[in-house]
Amino acid sequence: MQGSNEAFGADSRSSVLQAALDNQEHGPALCGEGEQSTGLRGRSGPSPRPFLRRTPIGILRNCSAGFKSPIQSPRACQSEGANKEALQHEVEELKKKDLALDQEIAQLLAEGYSLEELEKHISWLHEYNDIKDTGQMLLGKLATIRGITTKELYPKFDLELTD
Missing domain, CATH: 1.20.5 (Single alpha-helices involved in coiled-coils or other helix-helix interfaces)
Structure with missing residues (x-):
């Protein structure tokens, strides 16, 4: 491991990290079986499972590099x-x-x-849909209160199922 008097530059950080990884590989496993671990709220006892690595040791990749898909796009193959x-x-x-x-x-x-007429009709359609959605919501609440389905309410209000 590096000396404590040495300034921590990028090279020294990576070598310290590599040394820690080497110690982990050859030394005792972190949070391994039988080790005492202070978990949440200071409780100590054996850890329920050993430390598991997501990536194999020795494979250090640049995390800021762009992603390159292993699957080639159809255009790249042409x-x-x-x-x-x-x-x-x-x-x-x-x-x-x-x-x-x-x-x-x-x-x-x-x-x-004309474009103005089209915009006016679109506005009316939006207003109609908002009113219809509100009516459907009210029918749903009324059906819930009465303990029946919305479909059963339609004939009581002279509505057709296609409305």
């Missing part, structure tokens, strides 16, 4: 030519879809639809 060709095909498909949407918008505008 050749450069096939990859470019697939991208070109995808671009062409997106251009066709963009043109079709532009034509549909032009048709709707020619028929007299």
Whole structure:
């Protein structure tokens, strides 16, 4: 182990850590069977299970390194030519879809639809859904109070199950 007078730089920390790991490997196991361990609230006694390591000793990895999946993506497996060709095909498909949407918008505008009208209808739909959700919640609470199912309440209020 390093001397106590030495300043703890990055190299000395890693060597101290490695020395501690070596001692652990060759010395007594931490919290092993038969050892006294002060657990929660100062109780002492044998530990219920020995110390288990999640990674094998000697495998120290850089924890700040980026993750690299062991599974290759399909694009990484393709050749450069096939990859470019697939991208070109995808671009062409997106251009066709963009043109079709532009034509549909032009048709709707020619028929007299406007963006403001669409936004107003969307707002009304949101309000309708909020009111319907509130009604469903009230029906559920009433059914719970009466000790019956919500389905049994529908005929009592002249509602259909499709409402």
